[in-house]
Structure formats: C-alpha cells, structure tokens
Amino acid sequence: MRAKPAPINTPEAQDAASRGFSIDAHRLAAPKAAPGLHLVATPIGNLGDITVRALQTLAGVDVIACEDTRITRRLTERYAITAQLKPYHEHNAEAARPKILEALGQGGSVALVSDAGTPLISDPGFKLVREVCAAGHAVYALPGPSSVLAALSVAALPTDRFFFEGFLPAKSAARKSRLAELARIDATLVMFESGNRVQDTLADLAEIMGAREAAICRELTKLHEEISRAPLSELAREADTLETRGEFVLVIAPPAADAEVLTLDALDGLLREQLAAHSVKDAVAHAVALSGRPRREVYARALELAKDSRGGDGED
Numbered sequence: 001m002r003a004k005p006a007p008i009n010t011p012e013a014q015d016a017a018s019r020g021f022s023i024d025a026h027r028l029a030a031p032k033a034a035p036g037l038h039l040v041a042t043p044i045g046n047l048g049d050i051t052v053r054a055l056q057t058l059a060g061v062d063v064i065a066c067e068d069t070r071i072t073r074r075l076t077e078r079y080a081i082t083a084q085l086k087p088y089h090e091h092n093a094e095a096a097r098p099k100i101l102e103a104l105g106q107g108g109s110v111a112l113v114s115d116a117g118t119p120l121i122s123d124p125g126f127k128l129v130r131e132v133c134a135a136g137h138a139v140y141a142l143p144g145p146s147s148v149l150a151a152l153s154v155a156a157l158p159t160d161r162f163f164f165e166g167f168l169p170a171k172s173a174a175r176k177s178r179l180a181e182l183a184r185i186d187a188t189l190v191m192f193e194s195g196n197r198v199q200d201t202l203a204d205l206a207e208i209m210g211a212r213e214a215a216i217c218r219e220l221t222k223l224h225e226e227i228s229r230a231p232l233s234e235l236a237r238e239a240d241t242l243e244t245r246g247e248f249v250l251v252i253a254p255p256a257a258d259a260e261v262l263t264l265d266a267l268d269g270l271l272r273e274q275l276a277a278h279s280v281k282d283a284v285a286h287a288v289a290l291s292g293r294p295r296r297e298v299y300a301r302a303l304e305l306a307k308d309s310r311g312g313d314g315e316d
Contacts, residue, residue, distance in 0.1 A: 041144030
C-alpha cells in the first residue's frame with residue numbers, strides 16, 4: 001500500500017517551508033537548527049561573503065540575537081530569511097541574557113551575530129557564552145568573515161605571530177602609554193580605530209614606534225576599500241590627506257630582531273630629555289618604547305632623576 005503524502009498545510013509543513021533562504025532567486029530549504037547557541041560570523045561589508053552554513057543556520061534557528069536589528073535585517077532580507085530578530089547589545093544585555101537562557105532551557109535555538117564579522121571580537125557576547133556554557137547548553141561556532149584576519153592577510157607583514165589589541169584608549173596620554181607597552185611585544189600588532197581618531201593615533205604610533213612598517217586598512221571588502229602600506233613615520237606625515245570616513249584596521253610590524261637596548265647612561269639621557277618636556281608618566285612611556293628596557297626599571301630611574309632635578313618626590 002502506497003504511503004499518503006503528508007498534507008502541505010500542516011503546522012509542521014508550514015514551519016519547514018518558512019525555514020529557508022534564497023540565493024540568486026533559488027529558494028533552498030534549511031533544516032531546523034540544533035538546540036543551543038550558534039555564534040554566526042557575518043559579512044564585514046560585502047554581503048556576498050556569507051557562508052552557506054551561516055545562511056542555513058540563520059534560517060533554521062528560532063531567534064537571531066543581533067546588535068542592531070536594522071543592520072542584520074539587510075542581510076536577512078538579501079537572502080529572504082524570515083527568522084525573528086531580537087536585539088542583544090551592551091545596553092540591554094543584562095535584561096536580554098536571561099530570556100535567551102530561558103529559550104535555550106526550553107530546547108530552543110538562538111543565533112548570535114554582531115553588526116559585522118565574528119561575534120565576541122570587540123563585540124558583545126562573552127558573558128552570554130559563559131552563562132550558556134555554565135547552564136550546560138551547547139554552543140556552536142560558525143567561522144567566517146573577520147576584519148582582523150582580512151587586514152592581517154593583506155598587510156604584507158609577518159603573520160606567524162600576531163597580537164590583537166582591539167580599540168586603543170580615546171585620550172592621548174592613555175593611548176601613548178598603552179602604545180609604549182605594545183611596542184615591546186614581539187609580534188605583528190592588529191588594532192581597530194575610528195575615523196575621527198585615526199590621524200591622532202597614527203601620529204602617536206609614529207612617535208612611539210618610529211619607522212616600523214605598517215598598513216592602514218579602510219573599509220575592508222566594501223566598495224571603497226583602501227590599503228596603504230608604508231613606514232609609520234610616512235603614514236603619519238600623510239595622515240592629513242587620509243579619507244577618515246569608514247572603519248579602520250591598523251597593522252604594525254613587530255620590533256626588529258636586533259632592536260637596540262640602551263645602556264644605563266643612554267637611558268638617563270633619554271629620560272632627562274623626556275622629563276624636561278613631559279610628565280613622569282609620559283616620559284616613562286616614551287623611554288620604555290625607545291630603550292628596550294623593562295618599564296619597572298625605567299619608571300624607578302625616572303623617579304630618581306625627577307627627584308634630583310626638582311628637589312621633590314618626583315610624582316606628577
């Protein structure tokens with residue numbers, strides 16, 4: 001006896017029909033996503049960079065948790081995905097996390113996406129993943145676009161070891177202090193910067209790290225993508241001609257293998273010069289970057305020199 005086909009108007013059939021996506025006008029079915037939290041990497045600019053697995057998952061989950069529903073909706077509309085969008089960002093995370101955990105506890109599936117790239121990389125999500133794991137729910141990673149790796153791959157700088165800094169401090173003094181610490185790391189540096197601060201940051205980078213090779217990556221994968229490669233000193237000199245609209249990733253070469261470590265006498269000379277024009281904190285930051293000596297040693301020597309020259313305790 002031949003089996004009868006299942007009615008196409010059952011709730012199950014209707015639900016299955018809605019779980020799908022379209023590519024170039026071709027409609028493809030998506031399986032219902034497995035229960036758990038799915039971390040889905042999304043394009044950093046070019047919507048064509050999405051993976052098939054990501055599309056299947058976004059179409060198959062119960063809910064897509066996203067930073068900005070307006071931005072994620074551009075992606076879901078491009079591929080005709082009808083999953084429900086709910087906001088999850090730094091301002092509502094405390095209230096949104098319990099609801100996501102409740103949904104997972106009931107066997108639901110949730111996709112977490114950022115506005116662009118891989119979730120959790122300078123984006124919200126760490127606390128959610130930690131609590132989901134603590135509650136015993138599954139967490140799945142769907143790899144894909146990343147501005148960090150995209151910039152590193154096109155910078156023409158060493159890739160065997162790199163350090164991702166994210167965003168630098170906004171204020172100049174704090175930024176210079178952090179850059180002095182980063183200057184000692186024996187790895188290629190990757191950092192984000194906003195358009196309204198990128199020129200100041202390039203000036204600070206050139207001051208702290210001198211003529212290291214670097215790359216400015218602007219609007220990666222987008223229509224107006226630009227890559228500039230040159231020594232930091234040159235990039236800083238030309239910063240006033242830089243188009244500052246868009247998103248920036250800066251990649252800086254590691255220190256030279258034969259970087260000089262200053263003698264104590266040379267360190268004293270450098271510190272005296274810096275102390276004449278800067279606070280102890282800033283003088284130390286510059287001297288650490290230029291001397292190749294540990295910060296603790298440089299700081300102790302700076303206090304001594306400042307005390308001798310000012311007749312005080314040396315603190316600013």
